[in-house]
Amino acid sequence: MQLFVLTKLTYLIRKFGILILCMLCSWDVMSQCSGTVYDPGGSGANYPNNANNTVTYTATTSNSMKLTFTSFNTEVNYDKLQIYDGPNTSSTLIATVSGNLTSALPGPYTSTGQTITLKFTSDGSVTAAGYSINLTCV
Numbered sequence: 724m725q726l727f728v729l730t731k732l733t734y735l736i737r738k739f740g741i742l743i744l745c746m747l748c749s750w751d752v753m754s755q756c757s758g759t760v761y762d763p764g765g766s767g768a769n770y771p772n773n774a775n776n777t778v779t780y781t782a783t784t785s786n787s788m789k790l791t792f793t794s795f796n797t798e799v800n801y802d803k804l805q806i807y808d809g810p811n812t813s814s815t816l817i818a819t820v821s822g823n824l825t826s827a828l829p830g831p832y833t834s835t836g837q838t839i840t841l842k843f844t845s846d847g848s849v850t851a852a853g854y855s856i857n858l859t860c861v
Contacts, residue, residue: 756783756860760790762797762804762843762853769850770802770843779810779840785860788839791831795824796852802845804854810838823851833861 760780764770782788790806797803799822807814817839820829832839 756785758858759793760841760856760858762855764850764853766855770797770845770853772845772847772850774802774843774845776844777812777840777842779838780858781810782834782837782860786837787834787861788837789831789833789859789861790839790841791857791859792824792828793855793857794852795820795822795828795854797821797823797854798846798849798851799823801849802851803843805842805844806832807840807842808834809836809840811840812842814838814840820854 759766760778762770763774763776780788795804797820801821803819803821805812805819806817808817809815817832817834818829
């Protein structure tokens with residue numbers, strides 16, 4: 724699995740086999756073809772208050788990305804995950820997901836191209852377990 728993690732302070736670009744560092748970036752980008760994706764709290768904790776996290780996933784070996792939820796629990800209407808079909812939040816919105824959906828998981832969602840973007844936001848009061856997603860290239 725090939726993985727490039729691009730954080731808010733460090734943006735890595737792979738071009739011609741060379742990684743270039745950018746210190747003024749405000750989003751995360753990951754290039755991979757399989758794995759598990761979690762909310763900002765990770766696999767073992769609730770997500771934090773006032774979260775504002777955007778991550779873009781890019782397929783490395785196929786034409787599209789597929790997201791399959793294995794769990795989803797957020798504060799309904801206040802904490803949400805938005806899924807975009809493309810490289811940023813200006814791309815087409817596929818879905819906005821919020822609430823305790825443990826018994827009726829959303830999706831799966833598949834991008835039309837090689838990239839899919841997730842934006843998770845939470846308010847300043849209630850938190851919950853969040854989400855876990857299986858990510859695959861299709």
